[in-house]
Structures are given as C-alpha cells and as structure tokens.
Amino acid sequence: xxxxxxxxxxxxxxxxxxxxxxxxxxxxxxxxxxxxxxxxxxxxxxxxxxxxxxxxxxxxxxxxxxxxxxxxxxxxxxxxxxxxxxxxxxxxxxxxxxxxxxxxxxxxxxxxxxxxxxxxxxxxxxxxxxxxxxxxxxxxxxxxxxxxxxxxxxxxxxxxxxxxxxxxxxxxxxxxxxxxxxxxxxxxxxxxxxxxxxxxxxxxxxxxxxxxxxxxxxxxxxxxx
Numbered sequence: 001x002x003x004x005x006x007x008x009x010x011x012x013x014x015x016x017x018x019x020x021x022x023x024x025x026x027x028x029x030x031x032x033x034x035x036x037x038x039x040x041x042x043x044x045x046x047x048x049x050x051x052x053x054x055x056x057x058x059x060x061x062x063x064x065x066x067x068x069x070x071x072x073x074x075x076x077x078x079x080x081x082x083x084x085x086x087x088x089x090x091x092x093x094x095x096x097x098x099x100x101x102x103x104x105x106x107x108x109x110x111x112x113x114x115x116x117x118x119x120x121x122x123x124x125x126x127x128x129x130x131x132x133x134x135x136x137x138x139x140x141x142x143x144x145x146x147x148x149x150x151x152x153x154x155x156x157x158x159x160x161x162x163x164x165x166x167x168x169x170x171x172x173x174x175x176x177x178x179x180x181x182x183x184x185x186x187x188x189x190x191x192x193x194x195x196x197x198x199x200x201x202x203x204x205x206x207x208x209x210x211x212x213x214x215x216x217x218x219x220x221x222x223x224x225x
Contacts (some may be wrong), residue, residue, distance in 0.1 A: 043092060043095075043096075044092060044095070044096035046074060046075060046092060047074065047089070047092055047093065047096060047099075047101055047102050048073060048074070048100065048101025048102070049072070049073060049074045049075040049076075049101075050071065050072030050073040050074065050075065050076075051071065051072060052071035052072055052073035052078060053071075054073055054101065054103055054107075054111055055103065055107060057111055057114055057115070058103060058107040058108075058110045058111035058114065059107070059110070060114055063114060063117055063118065064078075064114045064115060064117070064118040065118065065161060066079075066118045066119075066121050066122040066125070066161070066162050066163055066164065067160065067161060067163070067164060067165065068118070069115075069118055069119065069122055069164050070164045070165055070166060073089075073101075074088075074089055077164075078115050078118070078119075079119060079122060079164060081115060081119075086108075086112045089103070089108070090103075090105075090108045093105065093108060121162050122162060122163055122164065122167070124162070125159055125162040125163050125167075126163065126167060128159075129152070129159060129163075129171055132148075132152055133152075133171075133174060135148075136148045136149060136152065136178065137178070141181075141182050141185045141186070145178075145182055146179065146182055149175055149178055149179050149182070152171075152175060153172070153175050156168060156171060156172060156175075159171075
C-alpha cells in the first residue's frame with residue numbers, strides 16, 4: 001500500500017520547514033550579535049583608541065621596554081600619555097563597563113606605573129643623546145666633529161632598548177645630515193673618503209635584542225616591525 005500526502009498536508013510540511021529555516025536564521029543572528037561587541041559611542045568611543053595590549057602591559061613583571069612606547073592607546077602613543085590622560089582613562093573604564101581594550105579597576109594603577117617607568121627611562125636617554133647632539137653641533141667643521149658623530153652613530157644600538165623606534169630613526173637621520181654637511185664643507189683634497197653612515201635600524205634592532213641589556217620586558221605577542 002502506498003501512502004502519500006494530500007495537498008493540505010504537503011502545504012503544512014512546506015510551511016513547517018520554512019519556519020524551521022527562519023528560526024535557525026534568527027538564532028544565528030542572535031548568536032552573532034552576542035559574539036560581536038557593540039560599537040561604543042560618545043566618550044566611551046575613546047577606548048581603546050589604539051592597539052596597545054594594555055591588559056598584558058599591566059601584568060608585566062619585568063617592566064615595559066621603552067621601545068614599545070610607540071604603541072597607541074587612548075588615541076596617543078604610550079610615550080605621550082600624561083597624568084590627566086591616566087585619570088580620564090580610569091574614569092572612562094569605570095563608566096563604560098567591561099570590554100576589549102578597557103582595563104579593569106584593579107589593573108589601572110599597575111598599567112600607569114609600568115608606563116610611567118618606561119617613560120622615565122626614555123626621557124633619561126633622550127636627554128643624554130640631546131646633550132651630545134648639542135655639543136657636536138657647536139663643534140667647528142673638523143675631524144673631531146666627524147669622530148664624535150661616528151662615536152654617537154656606533155652607540156645608537158646600545159641606546160635602542162631605552163628609546164622608541166622613532167627616537168632612534170630621528171637620531172640616525174640627524175647624524176647622517178650632520179656627517180653630510182661636514183663632508184660637503186670639507187675643501188677638495190682634504191677628505192679622502194666619505195663619512196661612515198649611521199648603523200641601519202634593522203641591524204641595530206637585532207644587536208640589541210641579542211644583548212637584552214636594559215632588562216625591560218617587551219610586550220608579549222607584539223609583532224616586530
């Protein structure tokens with residue numbers, strides 16, 4: 001005996017299948033909504049304001065490498081965060097609730113202390129290199145100036161752990177310009193060879209990473225340039 005569905009039963013079955021499909025679509029949309037964080041608006045949109053892994057930074061036990069102060073948070077490189085910024089970050093973190101890039105209250109003090117420590121190390125190195133640059137700039141165009149420029153160039157890899165990549169590039173470019181100016185000002189016949197160029201940034205970075213002389217811990221998971 002053969003069994004078949006009548007017209008009403010067939011229509012009912014089709015309707016049931018369509019309902020199951022619609023419910024599945026709604027369920028998938030709801031699941032996707034729970035996985036995707038809501039877009040922040042107003043003041044809360046200022047956080048995270050960058051890609052700095054602030055929670056990882058707040059849990060570092062060996063300090064933050066000043067090289068990582070170029071990471072951005074709250075719309076600024078970490079090197080430029082001020083006391084006022086830290087106060088506002090803490091206030092927004094409390095009012096805007098939990099979320100990616102928002103520090104819990106118990107991590108905010110640690111984050112500020114670690115970033116501040118790295119900022120102080122960077123500032124000390126910048127002050128030191130700025131004094132050397134000022135002294136060199138005041139020297140007359142002579143062999144001694146080239147010698148001092150070469151010495152500063154050779155020391156850049158040693159200073160890299162305590163400055164950002166931008167700081168090192170700025171110093172290297174300045175040295176290159178000063179060397180070229182000295183060379184261009186030397187009367188023909190007195191200079192036998194062009195000045196040695198400053199160290200390449202990639203080579204300096206590799207040498208410093210091998211030494212790890214500063215004892216500062218880089219941010220875990222950060223992709224190197």
